[in-house]
Amino acid sequence: MSPITRRRFNSTCAAAAAVGLASPLLGEDSASSAKPPFAFKYLLGSSLYGYQSLEDIIPEVRKTGATAIDIWPMVHGNQREQLDEMGEAKFAEMLKQADIQLGCITQYKLGPFGLRDEFALASRFGCPTIVSGGAGPKGLTGSELKAAVGQFIEKLKPHLEIAEASGVTLAIENHANNLIESPDSLKWLAEMRPSSALGIAFAPYHLPQQAEELGQLVGDLGESIEVFYAWQHGQGSVKKLPKAEEMEQLPGLGSLDFQPMVQALKKMNFQGWMEIFMHPVPRGVPILEKTSEVTEAVNKSRGYLEGLL
Incomplete structure (x- = not known):
């Protein structure tokens, strides 16, 4: 049963009774106000289109069911550099014309401690997310891993204060050859994060390809997941x-069954x-030659993903 307070329950019943006295269409009104079904909030990564121009990519965002774009810098893409070249005013107008937002800035090369200017940029655009990687020793397990993740978070705290003041969540991706690589490192990051200004960019690609275990891990990490890479x-x-x-690598084309992860996301109302x-x-x-093919x-x-909901 979904959580509901006694006060909310009573007020809801009273409101329903009032509507019933005023209108014979109570059943119709109730149906129209029913909670909408769970749906994903899609974000389109600019790097899928290589070094194509933002003028070509931005019109594709809505076509993919997304409402926001994730801009990548070189070498994966160069749309972050394109933004600097064209200027913020022009970029903002392009977003407005396409009725989308800047949803994420991906910045691995700057690292989690070099994002001050990116936080400011994100704030100016109302962009809620920046993705970067972890920093620290690699190949650790057990208590050594827990301690290292704690030290990483402690070092991040001044940067998280800036992120929070900017209205941004810094999402750390689990990545090969990184402190934040294993399921345990993700669990420690989620458990010890000091605020919602720190989150996780969850990348199944970099984890053991065991569907049920991945689904369990998604459930364990819960609301700490800021970005889910369907990858x-x-x-x-x-x-x-x-x-x-x-x-x-794409969902539905490889052998990994995404259903346990999708169901975990649905259960927690991701x-x-x-x-x-x-x-x-x-x-x-x-990833493919023509923009339309991407x-x-x-x-x-x-x-494929929506068929699993």
Whole structure:
């Protein structure tokens, strides 16, 4: 049973009774005010389109069911650099014309301690999320890992104060060869985070490809997940592969069953970003040659995910 206070229950009943006295269409009114079904809040990553221009990418955002764009810098994309080149006023007008928002800025190269200017930029655009990586020793387990994650968070606190003042959540992605890599490191990050200004960018690609365990982990991390990358390992993204094999990173194309993760997200009423994602080889090229083909591939994976709800 969903949580509800006695006061709220009583006030709801009283309101319903009042409406019943005033109108014979109570059943119709109740149906129209029913809680909408759970739905993902989609975010489109600019790097899927390589180094294509923002003028070409922004019109695709709504076509993918997304309401916001995640802009990436070189080498994965160059849309962050494009923003600087065109100026904030022009970029803001492009967002307005497309009826979308800047939902995320991805900044791995600056690291989690070099984001002061990005926090300010995000604040000016009302952008709620910045993604970066962790920092600290690698390959740790047990108590050593817990201590290192705690030290990382302690060092982050002054930066999180700036993030919070800017209205931004800093989401740390679990990534190979990083302090924040394993399921345990993610659990410690979620448990010890000092505020909602610190979150997780959850990347199944970088974790063991065990569907049930991933679903359990998503449930364990709960509301600490700010960004969910709908992204599986497939055949990997390190060496050049035939295009069909490279595309197996996308949901519905590789062998990973996303249902346990999707159901965990649904159960917790996930309110963060859902970003359908993959890496091409080499970096900086579109995942498919034509812009329309990239958008079509995203929509195909979106259909797969929504079929699991």
